[in-house]
Amino acid sequence: MRICPICTGNQVIDGAIRFDHGGLLFELNQCLSCAHLFYVNTVEFNFREDFVHKRSIRGYIEKIADMEQTLSVVYNVLHENPSWKLGTDIGCGVGIVMDFAFTMRQCRMIGFEPSPDYSEEGSNVLKLHVVPDYFDLKYLQGQYMDFATCFQVLQLVSDPLTFLQEIKRGLKEDGVLILSTPDNEKLKDDNAVSHYFSAFSPGVHRQLFSKESLQAALTSAGFTETAIFRYNGHLFALAGSKDLSDIDLFRLNPEVLTDYYIKKLRLLQPGSSYFNGFWYRLYRTKIDKGDYQDAFEMLTSVDWFDVWSAEEINAISKPEKLFELNTAADGIIYYYTAILFLNHLHRVEYAEKFFELSFYLCSKIIQLHPEVSTIEKDIVWLAKYHQILALYYQGKTQQANLEAYQLRYHQKEFYNHIDHPPHDLIEKVVNLQEKYR
Ligand SMILES: [Zn+2]
Structure with a gap:
């Protein structure tokens, strides 16, 4: 009989979860007293x-x-x-x-x-x-x-x-x-x-x-x-060894984080992964906060960022190619840049292009590098939604309707490897179609 490695209880469900991955069967047992889950397989990972x-x-x-x-x-x-x-x-x-x-x-x-x-x-x-x-x-x-x-x-x-x-x-x-x-x-x-x-x-x-x-x-x-x-x-x-329950553990401290990023960007070499990471976080934070002018100044002072074309992005077929991008966050940077064009610079045609590029690149990253694509999964459909919005704004109704239809019915060849859009997003697209009918 199996014993729980944590509470040593002996009421354990064998194979409470079973799944196949990479041709191997993985099995987890669950302890009935403390609900702990533990793998049966003991693959040693070095x-x-x-x-x-x-x-x-x-x-x-x-x-x-x-x-x-x-x-x-x-x-x-x-x-x-x-x-x-x-x-x-x-x-x-x-x-x-x-x-x-x-x-x-x-x-x-x-x-x-x-x-x-x-x-x-x-x-x-x-x-x-x-x-x-x-x-x-x-x-x-x-x-x-x-x-x-x-x-x-x-x-x-x-x-x-x-x-x-x-x-x-x-x-x-x-x-x-x-x-x-x-x-x-x-x-x-x-x-x-x-x-x-x-x-x-x-x-x-x-x-x-x-x-x-x-x-x-x-x-x-x-x-x-x-x-x-x-x-x-x-x-x-x-x-x-003392009472710890009073701390407000999850209070976000955007001003402390911003301060930290700025300090580090002054010290680090442009082009290093740390520099790129802090730059992207600062840029995103500024746009999230609506500090568009600051974000725009960050963008215009950058000389290390090349924008890839839709053809170049769609031609990526191996994960190695993703490492030739400026940063691992390029797909997200495109998204935020599109927001900047839409909300601050009021250049809808550029916003539309950047939303489209963001959609293509996020979708590629989800396909080819899924282990680190959490943020891409969050924004991939938002990028497509905003692209459709930008098309309607420009009066490109026919193209917008086509994109909206493809999103609603998940009908496009390269949609296959990404999850369906969430329901609330589909509803927003339906509302857009109604509004611009
Ligand atoms: Zn237990």
């Missing part, structure tokens, strides 16, 4: 030599979807604890959290990152203290940490209880662990594997926590006070 990671590194630095959220969480906790000066980031990736903590709160952090491409970026470009290895107390050399961060790592670990105990041993008595991991709440829904594929990450993830199993894991690792929050499909936890 982060030290992984070529997919190497290729995806640009995508992560330049546009990783949840960076703003993660940095806001870190900022909100550090802001409440101004005396903290020393921390560790376990699974620090390219070191953005460490760099942010130092730049904005003067906290020094020791990072752990076994994947050499990631750890080298952080060490060489951002000059951070990154240990190119798995977390091990010996590297802390007897220093105890005010805090530890561990984002999106716990699900990768084969023995989470021992791992959490080690982290606890590296903390000061009143030290705090801040962590996040996918929430398994919706993973048994229909179509969950395709909707939440990154949470499943077959062959890479080992455990998928429920709120209860995360609570159980932290408690048995010796954390006496914990606060666990559900947020956007993830669980966030604060764990320590």
Whole structure:
């Protein structure tokens, strides 16, 4: 009989979730007492030599979807604890959290990152203290940490209880662990594997926590006070030895983030992935806030961005070609540039073109590089909707109607590999057709 690796309960449903991926059958068991999900397959994934990671590194630095959220969480906790000066980031990736903590709160952090491409970026470009290895107390050399961060790592670990105990041993008595991991709440829904594929990450993830199993894991690792929050499909936890429930963990701090991006853009070389990533985030933030003039000035001062034609984009057939783009975020930058043309410069014909390019490129990225296409999935249909809107604005009614029809009925050859547009978007298109009939 199988036993739950977290609560050691012996009521386990074998094969609670089964799916096929890459010709292999993957199976997850679920504990009936704590709802923990764990893979039966024990494919050992070696982060030290992984070529997919190497290729995806640009995508992560330049546009990783949840960076703003993660940095806001870190900022909100550090802001409440101004005396903290020393921390560790376990699974620090390219070191953005460490760099942010130092730049904005003067906290020094020791990072752990076994994947050499990631750890080298952080060490060489951002000059951070990154240990190119798995977390091990010996590297802390007897220093105890005010805090530890561990984002999106716990699900990768084969023995989470021992791992959490080690982290606890590296903390000061009143030290705090801040962590996040996918929430398994919706993973048994229909179509969950395709909707939440990154949470499943077959062959890479080992455990998928429920709120209860995360609570159980932290408690048995010796954390006496914990606060666990559900947020956007993830669980966030604060764990320590004093009450932590008061912190407003998810308050977004756009002005702090903007300040950070501007500081970094002054220091970094244009053309580096970090530079591109911060540039894109600052540009997008300005447009989201309606600071169009600032965004326009950013755009006109750029000399490293070439716009690809629709023919060039549609001719892309291999993921390698995507790496010749200016940045991994080009499809999103086109979208925001189109918004700028539409709302600020009132050049509808240019807006229409950029929305169209954004649609084509986002759709290519979803097809060829799905692992890092979360934002593209969010905007691909918005881009098409706005393109149709821009066509109507220009009186190109016939073309607009055709595009609207194809969107509603998902009828276009290259639509096949992207999910159907959401219902509310289809409704908006129907309303447009009515209005411009
Ligand atoms: Zn359990």
